[in-house]
Amino acid sequence: MFNVYITKAGKYLPNEAVSNDEMEGILGMINDTASKARRIVLRNNGITSRYYAIKDGIITHNNAQLTHLAIEQLYDSRFTKNDVELLSCGTSSPDNLFPSHAAMVHGLMDNRSLELNSSSGVCCAGMNALKYGFLSVKSGNTSNAVCTGSERSSTWMLADKFNNEVINLKNLEEQPIIAFKKDFLRWMLSDGAGALLLENEPAGDISLKIEWMESFSYAHELEACMYAGGDKMDDGNIKPWQDYQAEEWLKQSVFAVKQDVKLLEKYVLKLGAKSTKIALDKHGVSDSDIDYLLPHVSSNFFATRLYDALLEEGIDLPNDKWFMNLSTVGNVGSASIYLMVEEIMASRKLKKGQKLLLIVPESGRFTYSIAYLTVC
Template identity: 65%
Template sequence: MFDVYITKAAKYLPNQPVSNEEMETYLGLINDTASKARRIILRNNKIVSRYYAVDKEGNSTHTNAELTRNAIAQLFDADFSAQELEVLSCGTSSPDVLVPSHAAMVHGLLKNKSVELNSSMGICCSGMNALKYGFLSIKSGNSKNAICTGSEKVSTRLAAQKYNHEIINLKSLEEQPIIAFKKDFLRWMLSDGAGAFLLENQPRGPVSLKIEWMEAFSYAYELEACMYAGGEKLANGDIKPWNDFSPEQWLNESIFSVKQDVKLLDEFILPKGVQSMCEALEKHQITADKIDYFLPHVSSYYFVNGLQKGLQEKGVDIAEEKWFMNLLTVGNIGSASIYIALEELMNSGKLKKGERILLSVPESGRFSFAYAYLTVC
């Protein structure tokens, strides 16, 4: 078995940062009416700026694959070229097309040479799953290097025009033309961007991060879907898939919009997060004093105090000064968030050899959690 190191990290955030007051300029007004939920949601998540791969007219400036390629391109230099790449592993919840895979579309833009591809589909954990594929490939000796990515392009999915048919349908039924909170909620939470790591079997440069271990958990066997798209939740908790709806329903009910069962999120995301993290730390005999930097991906600052309290109650008291987050300034970029947070820390000049970093990524899709423990080399 071989050691695995993150030797370089890069990010790509499209265009200029978008303030809270500018959001509806980019995403548009549903039914020409400002969202009543926007200010409440932003007050809770505390995000003050984010990035969109669209202009103010709603036109795309980048595809997801282009965002990913632009992040990856920054990993290539005189010491490591695109021609040396062996594995490309890409995670996203918002691929540009259903098929071919996201990794294949990114590889098509790189135009380097034949490489092994892996595409991880899911929500926030898809980026960590992509990382684990690269980690295990190098760990086993199957490859000497890998590039792993997390990326999202959700702005076009959140555009007001995507809900026009549903509004028209509601009016024809003489119902209030208001989009359900489960759909409106995520319009003020999610944004675009990409992050990329270069993994190698030897450390390189002034700062490398050795991946000591990675762990993942799923509670789908006992909990129903919480965040979903391309279907509609039924009364019994099952998801009716998009291909069981008529094309008219796809438009009239915004079937492909991203939805969040907020009550389910509030009930389970923290307890299951605390449970899984404690199990991961216990398995590897890691105590809070062996964590110098804690990078939790949180969708909203609303959850930070609850997570801290829940961990403390289980004996995992990570001091507040060890928490490292950049949600406020870059927004919630789903699978890319943990990449972009670690990239900022890795290139900050703060890290010292021997320090240890814990990455924590929850996914509310059907409650999955992923962790990685790193040592600065």
């Protein structure tokens, strides 16, 4: 087995930062009516700026392009595009059902034949891509891996994606208001990509050794909380988009991203803290060993509650150990943890020997990924 190091990090955030007041002008008003949820959601999530792959009403990048632009930040005179042995990409918003997201990214790289892996899901898709690369380098299957997390959520959130549902509601003489489970996420998600280079030797001024990675799923106990491409039935099962009539796809906004907020609040923090406790105990790590916590939280609303949930499990990680950039880059789903790692590596805060704990929850059907890193 080989040691595995994050030797370089890259990111790409499209266009200029978008303020809270600019959001609805870009995403549009559904039924020409200002969202009643927007101010409430923004007040709770604490995000003040984010990035969209849309400018002046024009889509500027697809997901594969965002990912490729982040990967290009990894190249230098020591490591070029022709040195990549494995490309492992995670996203919840691929540009197409197939070919895979990784294949579409590889198609932009203009390098050589290499191994591909595509991880689907929601926020943990990026961590799953990272773990595939970690295990490949650790086992000696490859000597390096480029791992990515990326999202292009903005185009899912455009008002015109919901207009047919509004027309249908009017025809049924119902209130032409999109359900909160759909409108809520329009003010939460944004675009961007992060990339990490994994190698079996440290390089440069700072490298991060991946000590271990652990993942947990609770899908055997709980129904879906965040979903798209279907709708939840009364029994909790999701009816897939293929089982709807084609005209229903638009009438019911079947492809819209939806989230069951009640399920989210009840389980996401409790199970996240439980999973963290299991992972730390398995590897003999205590809270005093951790110098920085990098938690992916979708909203600052959950930050203090996460601290309390961890404390209930006997894990005390005070605020001065937390490193977050949610307020400035937004919730970028599977890319968020990559953007945090890139920013802390670039910040020059890190000292050799320090330990980082990464926690990524996924509310899709409640999955959690946790990683422990050492600064080298």
